[in-house]
Amino acid sequence: MDTSVFKEFTTNINTVDKLNELLTDASEAETTSFASSAKHLSASIKGKVSKKFEEIIRNLEARNELPKSPEDRSKFFEGLKEYLQKLPRISLELAFNPTEKFVNKISNFLKEGSDSTPILDIQVKPNILAGTTIEKDGVFKDYSYTTRLDQILKQKYSQRTNENV
Amino acid sequence: MKTFEEYLRENGEVGHIQSIIQSIVYISGLPKVKPKELVITETGIKGIVQGIEEELVEVLLLSPDKASIGERVARTNDNLKIPVSASFSGRIVNPLGEPIDGSGPIMGEKEERSVFQKALGIKDRVKISDQLDTGVSLVDVMIPLGKGQRELIMGDQKTGKTTFLLQIMTQQAKKNTLCIYVGIGKRSQDAKNVEEYLRKMGVFENCLIVFASSADPASLVFLAPYTGMTMAEYFRDTGRDVLIVLDDLTNHAKFYREISLLSKRMPARESYPGDIFHVHAALLERAGRIKKGDTSVSISALPVIETVQGDLTGYIPTNTMAMTDGHILFDASEYKKGRRPAVNVSLSVTRVGNQTQSQLEHKIRRALVERLNLYKKAQELAHFGFDLPLKTRTDLNVGERLEAVFDQESHTIVPKPAALILLGLVLHDYWASKSIDQVRVERTKLVEAFNKGLFKNIEASFSKVADLVSLDNLIKENEDLFGKVLYSNILTTSKIKEQVERGQK
Structure with missing residues (x-):
């Protein structure tokens, strides 16, 4: 299946929350494909999905890129969900609740040099004090302040112990 | 052992449990994990890497605790050690x-050893x-x-x-x-x-x-x-x-x-x-x-x-x-x-x-193999029920006594010198005229005496005994000791033995 059409759905999708909303919309649209006999899917899903999703479906219908039969539409949305699940994800732990602007800034930074926007899974953990931990494709990097503080304290303690000895 | 967080920071790799089938879990991530490596979950459950596929790692969990989907897993970069x-x-x-x-923890300093070790070479x-x-x-x-x-x-x-x-x-x-x-x-x-x-x-x-x-x-x-x-x-x-x-x-x-x-x-x-x-x-x-x-x-x-x-x-x-x-x-x-x-x-x-085995033990074993084979043949003949010749009866006699000597209760331990003496007594027909029950009783008494150390002199002389004849001589030399243990004169028994031999002739 040609996945280039799916990229339209993922513009401005940069967090797990937004991704989950999009997945919910795709599931709703898939269900409606079978339930509705209306020619235009966009009319059937109006009010049931987000406005942006509805607009994308309308644009696809206008360009004749959305399949017409319910079975084909179902396959289309299955393919969309599969594509969305496979988007690269990066988990971040932050000590504060980031604003939309901050998230977009990080997203744009990570997008540089990559052909797709990674999906950020942000968790708020105040106990890291500052900094962040990053996890991507099984690799874990700890840039949190807590760890750094631990290292400094351990160093000081071992120095003091050696001096006493 | 370190905690999950410590291993996570040390090795810089993390995985997530994707599916669980009884003790086996499939984990995504952990890009540099090795086969048979030990991994640890967030909740402290240890597992051994069984297989590595393109996108998933198959891990065998050790602890009876239940893991959960999505739980994080860290590498330890080591094998399972006990x-x-x-x-x-x-x-x-x-x-x-x-x-x-239930006797508490095992105290003292311990060493950690890998469970999956390679055997030593030639x-x-x-x-x-x-x-x-x-x-x-x-x-x-x-x-x-x-x-x-x-x-x-x-x-x-x-x-x-x-x-x-x-x-x-x-x-x-x-x-x-x-x-x-x-x-x-x-x-x-x-x-x-x-x-x-x-x-x-x-x-x-x-x-x-x-x-x-x-x-x-x-x-x-x-x-x-x-x-x-x-x-x-x-x-x-x-x-x-x-x-x-x-x-x-x-x-x-x-x-x-x-x-x-x-x-x-x-x-x-x-x-x-x-x-x-x-x-x-x-x-x-x-x-x-x-x-x-x-x-x-x-x-x-x-x-x-x-x-x-x-x-x-x-x-x-x-x-x-x-x-x-x-x-x-x-x-x-x-x-x-x-x-x-x-x-x-x-x-x-x-x-x-x-x-x-020593020379004496070899000779005894060869003699026993021969006697036991003869006993088996004699048993087959005895099934027919007709009158048996003297030689067949003798073979049956010796075989039954050998079985009585070899029979051992679960709590009885027979030291090897005792076993050799007992077999020597059978092979030289010292028990030929005694009933099987008497043989069992005397066998038990002799074993107990050996275990108490009463036959230390005989054990010390074993190194000089190289064949069945010298074993027989050793038994005769210690007839007083046997008499004390068995409350019967072993020479009397040897006289019966001579009668049997004359009868065979």
Whole structure:
């Protein structure tokens, strides 16, 4: 299946929350494909999905890129969900609740040099004090302040112990 | 052991559990994980990497705690290690080295050893030359075992295999050999029975039980013999001889089959995994006799295989026969006849035990093989019911007395010198005119006297005895001592013996 059409759905999708909303919309649209006999899917899903999703479906219908039969539409949305699940994800732990602007800034930074926007899974953990931990494709990097503080304290303690000895 | 967070920071890799099938989990992530590496979950559950696929890692979880989907997993960059120390002697532990006998933690400094060790090579090994005294006269004389030998114990269930093994453990523990009993997928009551037997015999302090019950996860049962062997290697490296009993490898194979089928590995013969031979062979290769400075130390292994209706041609029995230095077959028909131990001597084999025997023992064994064969033929003739010639009656007489001497109760240990003397008495017809019950009574008295040390002089003279004639002379020289123990004059018996000889002429 040609996945280039799916990229339209993922513009401005940069967090797990937004991704989950999009997945919910795709599931709703898939269900409606079978339930509705209306020619235009966009009319059937109006009010049931987000406005942006509805607009994308309308644009696809206008360009004749959305399949017409319910079975084909179902396959289309299955393919969309599969594509969305496979988007690269990066988990971040932050000590504060980031604003939309901050998230977009990080997203744009990570997008540089990559052909797709990674999906950020942000968790708020105040106990890291500052900094962040990053996890991507099984690799874990700890840039949190807590760890750094631990290292400094351990160093000081071992120095003091050696001096006493 | 470090925590999950510490390992996560140290190794910089994380995985997430994607699916769980009983003890097996599939994890995404962990890009540089290695086979057989130990991993740890957020909740502290340990697991061993079994397989690595393109996107998922297959891990066998060890702890009975339940993992959950999405739980994070970190690498430890190490293999599974268990604690070992001399303080483990006299304790019962699980395959992770944790005490389960209710006697508190195992104190003292411990060493960590990897469970999956490679066996030592040829250059470290030494020829097996010392006999492993089993305390069971039938085995010591007819199927001798050597220190460092791997001898398979085979037979149907309820044929006395475990009792026999406990007798060997008792005899060896009395000689300061460290004895390890590994219970693999057994009932908890079985472990208790083993502990009670060894405590009753006063040797539990020189023993160690590694136990995984049938209720434990398959991963722990699979691990049990490896833990036992690792502990055996530790004690061997401290300079002690070790005896390890693996009871039983049939169960081990079944649990490994369960794990492999759950991992969706292609089943081979009888649905066992294709590498079942390697798994057992690599384990048993870790036993043996090795150089240690100017001397040598050994791990003698007694793996147990349970057969079904005496079928020796099964997959696992034939596999283990091929990888061991002989086998002792426990026969259900011998058991039903009342023989204890119910060993079928003609179908049992020892490949290296013969080189450990002295000249006298060789000669006695040859004489016994001849007499037992004659006894078998005489028994077949006796079935016809007609009058038997004198020679056949004599063969029956000797055979019955040999059986009476070889029969041994579960709590009786017969030292080897005692066994040789008893057999010498039979072969020289000292018991020819006595009833079987009298023979049994006198046998018991003589064994007790040996165990009390009353025959120390005879034991000391054994080195000068090289054949059956000199054995006979040794018995006659000590007739007073025999008289004291048996309350009868052995020379009187020898007069009867002369009468029998005249009658034969």
